[in-house]
Amino acid sequence: MKIIKKIALLGLLSTAVLSSNAQSIPYEGVSGWEETKDSRMAWFREARFGLFIHWGLYSAAGGSWEGKQYPQHYAEWIQAWAKVPSKPYAEVLKPKFTASKFDASAWASLAEEAGMKYVIITSRHHEGFSIFNSQQPYSLKNDITGGTNISPKGRDLYGEVVKAFRAKGLKAGAYYSLLDWQHPDSYEGLSYLNPNPTGYKPNHEVYKDYLYGQVKELANNYGGLDVLWLDFSSKNHQGESWGTKRILTDLIKWQPRVIVNNRFWDGLENKNGDIGTPEKYIPPTGLPGMDWEVSHTMNESYGYSAHDQNWKSFDKTMRLFIETVSKGGNFLLNVGPDGEGAIPEKAVKLLKDIGQWMKVNNESIYGTTASPFQGLDWGYCTQKDGKLYFHVFDIPSNGSIEVPLASTIHKAYLLGSSKKSLKISKSAAGKTIQLPADFKGQMPMVIVAEIKGTPQVIQQQILTQKDGRIILTANNAKLIGTGGIKLIGATTHDPNRPNAIGDWSKKSDQVAWDVKIQRPGTYKIVVNYLPHEQKSGTISLSLGTNNLSYQLKATKGSQFVDVETGTFEISQQALGDTALKAELKALEITGNSLPEISSISLVPVK
Structure with a gap:
């Protein structure tokens, strides 16, 4: 999966390709895609729920190398975390990737039971090994890893998955990494993990031909391709860096109904492909004007990790699932089988539990569109x-x-x-x-x-919580102004952060909530915000006859914190009002904007 910060840290990507820096356009301008989008996307918009499978050579490592556990949350990156050259990496893991317990029909039955309508499986990941039997010369034999095909002799694991899922009436697509940590002509194959004693200069045109050849195989050798799910691009390598125009020109001819995601290009929310691909986060307001899909994990890692036991509860998973669909997106839930092909028991149980809920409630998921409401407390x-x-x-x-x-x-x-x-x-x-x-x-x-x-x-009214608090959140705020103020949400690398009011750079912008007062008395005013050493300012909050101001100082911080800013007195008379308007304004802004504000709580003083 996409880890931009880590790639920058590891130095995996060079900055050589000038053609990639040109302005990208949808589908690289290739005809046949935009014109057929609605018809190609019809099943995807109906489905709303799919299964993501990360399975490859990394699965046999299970998040450890030479006895050392790597706590990074993407176990499929174990080769990079442990800094293992491709040759010894292949020598150690190929014998361990046995697929001895793999049962494609059982996987498909589990997905069907969960109420999923499609599967995306890693045909190959960043280390360059594939679970489909590629006939490209480098895949069949090379001097670095021996070959890239890792299916047991006489089998094609990708083909078995596609066949089994289609037999259940489910769509099947291929995740395909544009990166390749072993191929000598890729952009990063000789720049970090593998030695280059002869000073070989990669021929990227050869690598583009290799990508084209493998995509052609996926499109033509398996009875169809419903989704080509690419990963990933950067500012320096996108679009024509991969020979995208050539691939898309022929792909739409090979598979006229295929869907392609947006990762031929940089940015998880770019609109150049059929679908946006937020990873482990839900955009605060969805992605209006485009089709999109959130991929999320059951624990932390996509690939199998024996030591990653941070499993999400059924409740947590369902909240992620329903929030995504309520904002107009699809939910792609990941499992990471081990090197033998066994799906962890906790993942199986979670999928079965979701399936029980879906048997009763799938009408509220399939074919639905986004909520008309900004936010609902319950x-x-x-x-x-x-x-x-x-x-x-x-x-x-x-x-x-x-x-x-x-x-x-x-x-x-x-x-x-x-x-x-x-x-x-x-x-x-x-x-x-x-x-x-x-x-x-x-x-x-x-x-x-x-x-x-x-x-x-x-306009939604904010009601009193069970414990007497009145919580004004970013999610149910009305943002007023044209200065750039907006909701800022979670990211791939910080998926648990709250949505917040951010980019507040103009004093003319403001925020409002309609509040229904249900309990009189004295309330403490608590602001939850994200401190920043270069952002500060003074805010004012008013509610009825109450008003206070508070300075948010410039301080270093990486987590949202609560600060008590004063008190309000809510009178008995306010209970008779239909609603009171709470208004948040910026009296002073220092730096490029105010610190991000997640919520303001009115806490009753007992």
């Missing part, structure tokens, strides 16, 4: 065909959910129990739906609301 929403699907993760204390919707809800019910209508009431804040008190199923519960036409959304 969960997420998807929609299609006159129906809103409310995924309730956190049941409010009063047993009902508030929905900022002006449209009439003709009927509401628990998905799977359409004959039992739920009570609906309306207010100035929208609609209130009483949740079933006897729900015994897996969370999140899914409530269906039937409406007519396009949902008419009203």
Whole structure:
């Protein structure tokens, strides 16, 4: 997978290719792609849920080399972490990659049971070894690793996977690395891991031919190719660095229905391919105007790591899954089998648990589009065909959910129990739906609301939490202004950071929330922000008759912190107001912007 910072650190990429620095354009301008996009993407937009499989020679190492465990969270990078030249790397791991427990049909059955509609498997990763039987001369025999094909004699592991998944009616695609740490004519093959005593100068045109030849094999030798999932590019090597125009010109002829992701080009959110590919993070507002897919892991690593036991819970995984779909994306959930082809038991259990939920609730996933709401305190929403699907993760204390919707809800019910209508009431804040008190199923519960036409959304009101707090988050904030203020979210290298209000560089910009006061009293005001040694400023917060200002000082920090800024007095009279507007303004900005602000909490003083 893509680790830009690590590559810069390791010096894996050179800066030689001038053609790659030219402005990239969608599909390198090749005809046939843009014109057929909607028809090619139809199944992908319906699917919403797929399986990612990272399986290769690195799987046999399991995240360790010569007895040393490497804690880095991408075990498929073990060759780079341990700085092993390709020759000894191959000599040690080829005998260990036996695939002796591999059962392609069992993998396909597990994916089908989980409710997945497609699979993407690593046909080859960055070390240059492939689980498909390439007939390229370098793959068949070379002086560095002997050869790049690692399927056991008489077998083609990639072909077995494709055949088994298609037999279940699932789509099948190939992950294919554009990097190659062993090929002497690649951009990085002789620059870091492998010695070059003769001073050989790589011929990148030879490498482009090699890439073309292998993509041609994947497209033509396996009964079809539903997705070509590339990885990866950089500012210095993208587009024509890989011979992209030639590949795309012929690929659309070989496979007219194929989907290609955006990693022929730099940037996980670039729009030059069919789909954007955020890695281990969900864009705060999705990626409007394009198709996209979040790839995520069950633990930390994509490739198998024997010591990576940081498994995500069912609840955590479902929140990532539903949030992605609610923002209009697909969710590509990864498994990393070991060198024998066994999927870890905890991964199997998680997939089976998801499958149980999907059996009841898949209607709220397949073919849905993004939520019409900016944010919902209790969960997420998807929609299609006159129906809103409310995924309730956190049941409010009063047993009902508030929905900022002006449209009439003709009927509401628990998905799977359409004959039992739920009570609906309306207010100035929208609609209130009483949740079933006897729900015994897996969370999140899914409530269906039937409406007519396009949902008419009203400004969401922030309600009091169970513990009395009022939390104004970046997710449910209204950002006002044209100075560049925006939501900044998690990244591949910091997937757990909260969304925050960032790039606030103009005092004319401001932030607002509508707050429904439900409890009078004294509240501490706590700001959660990210300190920065070159960013500071003074902010003001007002709510009703209350107002305070606070200076966010320039200090070094790498984590969001809480700071208490003062108190507000909320009167009994405020309870009668439909809503109060909370306004956050910048009185002073020092540096290029204010520090990022994740949330402001009003905490009741007892």
